[in-house]
Structures are given as C-alpha cells and as structure tokens.
Amino acid sequence: MRLTRYFLPVLKEDPAEAQIVSHRYMLRAGMIKQQSSGIYSWLPLGYKVLRRIEQIVHEEQIRAGHIPLLMPTLQSADLWRESGRYDDYGQEMLRIKDRQEREMLYGPTNEEMITDIFRSHVSSYKDLPLTLYHIQWKFRDEMRPRFGVMRGREFLMKDGYNFDVDKEAALHAYNRHMVSYLRTYERMGLTAIPMRADSGPIGGDDTHEFLVLASTGESEVFYDSAVTELKLGQREVNYDDRAAVAAICKEFTTLYARTDETHKEDLFNQIPEGRRKVGRGIEVGQIFYFGTKYSEPMKATVQNADGSILPVHMGSHGIGVSRLLGAIIEASHDDKGIIWPEGVTPFHIGIVNLKQGDAEADAACDAIYKAVTAIDLEPLYDDRDERAGGKFATMDLIGLPWRITVGPRGLKNGVVELTSRRTGASEEMSPELAVARLANIYAGI
RNA sequence: CGGAGUGUAGCGCAGUCUGGUAGCGCACCUGCUUCGGGAGCAGGGGGUCGGAGGUUCGAAUCCUCUCACUCCGACCA
Numbered sequence: 001m002r003l004t005r006y007f008l009p010v011l012k013e014d015p016a017e018a019q020i021v022s023h024r025y026m027l028r029a030g031m032i033k034q035q036s037s038g039i040y041s042w043l044p045l046g047y048k049v050l051r052r053i054e055q056i057v058h059e060e061q062i063r064a065g066h067i068p069l070l071m072p073t074l075q076s077a078d079l080w081r082e083s084g085r086y087d088d089y090g091q092e093m094l095r096i097k098d099r100q101e102r103e104m105l106y107g108p109t110n111e112e113m114i115t116d117i118f119r120s121h122v123s124s125y126k127d128l129p130l131t132l133y134h135i136q137w138k139f140r141d142e143m144r145p146r147f148g149v150m151r152g153r154e155f156l157m158k159d160g161y162n163f164d165v166d167k168e169a170a171l172h173a174y175n176r177h178m179v180s181y182l183r184t185y186e187r188m189g190l191t192a193i194p195m196r197a198d199s200g201p202i203g204g205d206d207t208h209e210f211l212v213l214a215s216t217g218e219s220e221v222f223y224d225s226a227v228t229e230l231k232l233g234q235r236e237v238n239y240d241d242r243a244a245v246a247a248i249c250k251e252f253t254t255l256y257a258r259t260d261e262t263h264k265e266d267l268f269n270q271i272p273e274g275r276r277k278v279g280r281g282i283e284v285g286q287i288f289y290f291g292t293k294y295s296e297p298m299k300a301t302v303q304n305a306d307g308s309i310l311p312v313h314m315g316s317h318g319i320g321v322s323r324l325l326g327a328i329i330e331a332s333h334d335d336k337g338i339i340w341p342e343g344v345t346p347f348h349i350g351i352v353n354l355k356q357g358d359a360e361a362d363a364a365c366d367a368i369y370k371a372v373t374a375i376d377l378e379p380l381y382d383d384r385d386e387r388a389g390g391k392f393a394t395m396d397l398i399g400l401p402w403r404i405t406v407g408p409r410g411l412k413n414g415v416v417e418l419t420s421r422r423t424g425a426s427e428e429m430s431p432e433l434a435v436a437r438l439a440n441i442y443a444g445i
Numbered sequence: 446c447g448g449a450g451u452g453u454a455g456c457g458c459a460g461u462c463u464g465g466u467a468g469c470g471c472a473c474c475u476g477c478u479u480c481g482g483g484a485g486c487a488g489g490g491g492g493u494c495g496g497a498g499g500u501u502c503g504a505a506u507c508c509u510c511u512c513a514c515u516c517c518g519a520c521c522a
Binding site for chain 2: 009011014019036323324
C-alpha cells in the first residue's frame with residue numbers, strides 16, 4: 001500500500017479524552033474513531049490489525065478441532081427466558097423492541113442460542129464431542145465504558161461452546177481451550193497467564209481467566225514470577241490426547257497465579273519471596289466449565305449408548321478480540337508509539353523514501369515494494385512528499401516492526417537501511433539482502 | 446448509579462468571572478526557499494461557540510431546561 005493512496009488520519013497531538021497509552025495511540029495512529037460512548041468505528045489501520053488477530057484466533061481454534069459458525073447479534077428474549085437469564089442479566093443487556101413489539105436483545109453472549117442450535121440438531125452421543133464457536137460483535141451496556149476498546153460497550157469476541165457426554169470429556173474440552181488459547185496469545189506476542197477466577201454471571205465450577213500483565217490493567221494479580229517464563233513455543237500438540245493436553249494445562253496452572261477475586265494470602269506466602277509478585281493485568285480471555293447449567297433447563301440432551309437420555313456437559317470459552325488490540329499496545333509500545341509484534345502487525349514492513357521525486361530513490365523504493373510483495377509480505381510505502389522527520393515519526397507511531405529507509409546518500413553506496421522498531425537498531429545493506437532478511441524474519445509467523 | 450468535570454474550526458486550547466458580534470498553535474490550500482528525525486517566510490480557506498428557550502439595544506459570555514462526552518468509584522471479555 002502506498003501511503004498517498006491510503007486512509008491514515010494520524011494525529012500529532014494527544015486527544016484529550018484518552019487516558020491510557022493504548023487508547024491514545026489507537027486514536028493518534030488513526031486506528032479507531034469513537035462514535036458514541038464505548039462504541040468505535042474501526043478505521044483502515046485498526047481494522048487491519050483486528051482482522052489479523054481474528055485470523056490467528058480462527059487458525060488456533062480450527063487447529064484444536066473447534067468448528068466455526070456465525071450467530072446473529074440480535075436475539076429473541078424468549079430464548080433467554082428459558083434459561084432464566086432474561087431477568088437475571090440486568091441493565092447490562094441492551095433490550096430492544098421490534099415493530100411488532102416483540103422483545104429482542106443485542107446479544108451480550110450466546111450460550112442460549114448455541115444451546116438452541118445444538119438441541120435442534122443433535123440427539124445422539126455419537127455426535128459428541130462437539131465444539132462450536134464464532135467471532136461476533138457483542139453488546140454489553142457497561143455502567144462505565146472506558147479505556148477505548150479495552151472496555152467498550154460494543155466489542156468483538158470469540159466465544160466457543162463445547163458439548164460433551166460427561167464431565168470428564170467436558171474437562172478435556174476445557175483443557176483443549178486452555179492450550180489453544182496459550183498458543184493464540186503467544187502468536188500475538190503476548191504473555192497471557194491463566195489464573196484461577198470467579199465464575200460471575202455465566203455460572204460454573206471451573207474457570208480460568210487469561211491475564212496480560214500491564215500496569216493499566218483493571219485486575220489486581222498475584223503470581224509467582226516463574227509463571228511468566230513458561231512458554232508453549234513450537235511444540236506439537238495432539239489435541240485429541242487427553243493426557244498430553246492435561247499435562248500442558250498442569251504445567252501452566254501449577255505455579256501460583258490468581259486475581260484478587262480468588263487470591264489466598266497463605267498460599268501466596270509459600271512462594272519464595274524473591275518470586276512473589278503483585279501487579280495488574282488485563283483480562284483477555286476466560287474459559288468455563290459449567291456442566292448442565294444450560295442444557296438442563298433448555299433440554300439439550302443426547303441419548304446414550306445404554307438408551308438413557310442425558311443432558312450434555314457444556315463449557316464456554318471467550319477471547320476478547322477487540323480488547324486484544326488494546327492489550328497488545330499496552331504490552332508493547334514506547335514513547336514514540338506502538339510496537340507491533342510481527343504476528344499482528346498491520347503491515348509487515350514500512351518503506352520510507354527520504355527523497356520523494358528523486359528518480360533513483362523512487363525507483364529503489366518501487367523495486368523493494370515489488371520484491372517484498374512478491375514474497376507475500378505487505379509493505380506500507382510512505383511516498384508522501386514529506387520531510388524525513390515526519391515520515392519517521394509516522395512510522396514510529398503506527399509501529400510497524402521493520403522499516404526500510406531509502407535515501408540518495410545510501411543509494412550512492414548501493415545500500416538501504418533496515419531498522420527494527422523494537423530495538424531501534426539500524427543496519428545498512430543492499431536492498432536484496434534487506435528483502436531476504438525480512439523473508440527470514442517472517443518465515444513461520 | 447453516586448461523586449467531579451468538559452462541550453468554542455479536523456486536533457489541542459484561550460476567550461466566559463467583568464455581555465459589544467470569535468482568537469492562538471497544529472493540521473489543510475497556494476507560492477517560494479528548504480529537505481537523513483515532526484522546516485522557514487508570505488498569502489489563504491474553514492467555526493449557527495453542543496441544542497432549545499429566556500433576559501438584553503446586543504449573548505460564546507447571564508438565567509432555565511436539555512443532550513453528549515470525560516474522569517474517580519462499585520460491576521465485566
């Protein structure tokens with residue numbers, strides 16, 4: 001993409017309403033525009049990152065054997081009366097009437113609807129296990145929206161639901177989600193720690209929240225610092241192997257890590273003192289096992305091999321997709337702007353032409369653009385007739401992890417500069433080598 | 446929902462107390478000079494001062510009502 005043909009409304013100054021760094025940078029980098037309290041338009045750059053994050057979530061869910069579908073944002077109140085949550089959910093639920101005076105609601109979550117789909121089509125234990133998920137906009141009429149997309153009223157969430165024949169099978173689904181989530185967050189350059197949590201209005205027995213450590217997080221967290229060293233890495237996971245999946249969960253949940261909701265001072269004090277940490281975290285996902293809480297009232301049952309009719313065991317599993325943008329920026333930025341991890345960056349490489357209109361510089365940029373595109377990387381070429389300082393400032397703000405700088409001075413010696421946004425380190429090399437280096441950097445991401 | 450604030454040009458703000466018909470910086474447009482970390486000079490465009498009503502010869506400014514947004518707190522992906 002050439003910047004002169006793109007839509008990137010960057011701001012030089014901080015918008016007054018933005019208090020935390022991710023919100024400020026998302027506004028300044030032209031990623032979002034607020035339309036109403038807690039409701040945002042996603043401008044092209046923000047939308048691009050949102051789609052990349054969504055894509056990673058899809059890939060990891062499908063890898064774990066979970067099946068995507070799409071349910072509507074608007075739901076019928078009757079469905080929620082069946083589970084008893086129409087009255088329980090309270091003011092957070094946006095209730096709407098259609099022209100026939102039918103009571104509708106903008107879905108804050110989809111347990112009822114997915115259960116309805118399940119019971120309409122599944123009646124045998126042979127169809128289990130089954131995990132369905134979607135990535136869809138949700139609406140929760142928060143008392144107090146804040147921090148940009150971190151606590152919006154309208155937000156994009158991945159929510160998945162497992163249906164299993166018994167508790168043991170459902171807990172395997174729970175574990176499968178935990179592992180797939182760990183991989184999902186790692187691919188986004190995040191360290192998200194699973195922490196034992198409270199179940200809240202969703203209800204349930206077993207639940208973990210995934211928290212990204214950040215000083216601006218809304219939750220207070222207590223943890224053993226060794227937990228931040230754990231990495232799933234590139235290891236192969238067989239998601240059908242119950243023991244193997246459970247072993248990974250054990251590895252990631254044995255060390256002490258809890259939010260203030262479940263914190264136990266005596267257990268915390270057993271951690272060696274140097275590793276005892278108190279901090280703040282951003283919740284980016286949560287997994288629940290809730291048994292037959294919905295399947296019983298809503299009659300989602302299967303017939304078992306012995307002929308008996310059993311309510312299915314369920315769980316629900318969520319990732320705050322739009323919130324992740326904020327969380328990633330909170331975890332990865334400096335005083336100049338965002339620093340995107342390679343896995344989610346909106347463009348793989350920024351090309352800065354220091355002397356727009358100079359035949360040699362223009363030609364070199366065009367050649368790099370073509371070469372990068374040819375290896376399936378997406379460049380953003382700043383071809384504006386701007387001074388160097390302005391171009392660098394824009395690139396730093398929007399946070400592309402790699403930049404190639406092209407100027408007449410370097411071209412005289414046949415070199416361009418390859419610069420890491422994260423470290424600031426620059427290296428001179430031929431354009432061909434720079435492109436090869438990029439191919440290498442992005443291989444496997 | 447309780448408490449505290451703010452609405453003036455795309456963004457950041459001054460002007461409001463003490464009424465006299467709107468200004469600054471950035472951004473934008475034109476020209477010239479500049480050009481490796483947010484340039485300089487000159488010229489220019491853009492605002493029913495959140496909305497409605499009222500007081501007044503006259504309202505961004507005073508009064509009443511209203512809407513929106515932000516921050517702190519209790520709840521949540």
